[in-house]
Amino acid sequence: MLPALPPVARLETAVVLKSVVEARAALAALDQAARRMSNPAVLLNSIPILEAQASSEIENIVTTTDDLFRFADTDSDLASPETKETLRYRAALFAGLHSIQTRPLSATTAIDICSTIHRRDMDVRTLPGTIIANPATRRAIYTPPSGAAVIREKLANWADFLHDPDDLDPLVKMAVAHYQFEAIHPFTDGNGRTGRILNILVLVANELLQEPILYLSRYIIAHKEEYYRLLLDVTREAAWEPWVLYMLDAVRGTARATLAKIDAIQVLQAKVRDEIRTTSAGSNSDFLDVLFEQPYCRISNVVARCKVSRPTATKWLHELVVAGVLEDHKVGRERLFINREFFEVLVRDDPDDL
Incomplete structure (x- = not known):
């Protein structure tokens, strides 16, 4: 019992x-x-x-x-x-x-x-x-x-x-x-x-x-x-x-x-923010946010969040692909832009903490 x-x-x-x-x-x-x-x-x-x-x-x-x-x-x-x-x-x-x-x-x-x-x-x-x-x-x-x-x-x-x-x-x-x-x-x-x-x-x-x-x-x-x-x-x-x-x-x-992940994410955000400033997106903070709210980003995510046209959103994302910040993948009819470094920070294990 x-x-x-x-x-x-x-x-x-x-x-x-x-x-x-x-x-x-x-x-x-x-x-x-x-x-x-x-x-x-x-x-x-x-x-x-x-x-x-x-x-x-x-x-x-x-x-x-x-x-x-x-x-x-x-x-x-x-x-x-x-x-x-x-x-x-x-x-x-x-x-x-x-x-x-x-x-x-x-x-x-x-x-x-x-x-x-x-x-x-x-x-x-x-x-x-x-x-x-x-x-x-x-x-x-x-x-x-x-x-x-x-x-x-x-x-x-x-x-x-x-x-x-x-x-x-x-x-x-x-x-x-x-x-x-x-x-x-x-x-x-x-x-x-x-x-x-x-x-x-x-x-x-x-x-x-x-x-x-x-x-x-x-x-x-x-x-x-x-x-x-x-x-x-x-x-x-x-x-x-x-x-x-x-x-x-x-x-x-x-x-x-998790605290270590936060530190690593903030370092990466600063790096990506500097890259964005060199593109036509300039200092758009909403663009930075959408790239870190999920490691996978769609053109429609940028359109909705940043209130820009689809061609503009596509241009911004493509510029970061060229800069090596994002990876561009075609999945069926959909284009996915992967923030690979962010993804790696999320899934990385630190055995010292476990």
Whole structure:
């Protein structure tokens, strides 16, 4: 039987509190850097896509970053089913953010998120959950709760824990709540992805981040075996401290990595701004913005954003192709202009942070 929250064990040990301080400092630095950006859409349009890709990959839904950015703002039949499903993760994240602006995070939030991911109405399981077994002995290690009424009761307890005005740090609460949600396993599918979106919502709801710019699933991908091992250790041994420390390390590492991306993006923006000034676009700031809101740019994007004619937009983009700033690709009837250096900054991993 899955115990109710809060856990009996002491959660905020000395080593956990030390890690909390470091993780919160990294988050604060990231949040401040993001607030200073002249165009927040640069991060809001890219980090959630990377998070969606990594979180989906954990569930063996694999697509390329190239395809995700290419089809991010289109409903093209050319996109693979995996690409479309991964982009629904991003849609679910933003739907969750919109939801918590008007009502507290709850089981309903989780149901709505899971429904968006699957593009159909989801509800809590009525069937037994997947039994987790030892791969060698095939004996059951953990069986999730069964029965819709029991699952709803567990989710209500999970939500109460999140909103309990106790002295637990929100980062510790996030770690504990993530374990509990995955242990409840409320849906027939999509529990992992829904749970990872809920992590980001907890941070935003507690004002540790203003926007969903933490690429948390990146850390889990890099430490996937440890992630599942520590989840099971909580189940079998109530080993809360190693699990909480893992999640705090994930927050700290990905916050620092994202901060490094912001620094690299700003250096590249300055470089491209200088290149634009040598073209007929001059010092058009909207043109610079549109080149960094997505690494893939269409002529129609420049026309709409910069309020210029199609021939003018085409000329501006072509001049940057000649200057080596952009790459010009013809895909079907469409021309795509790729800000390759920006793309490389976004997808580059820094192992020192992981």
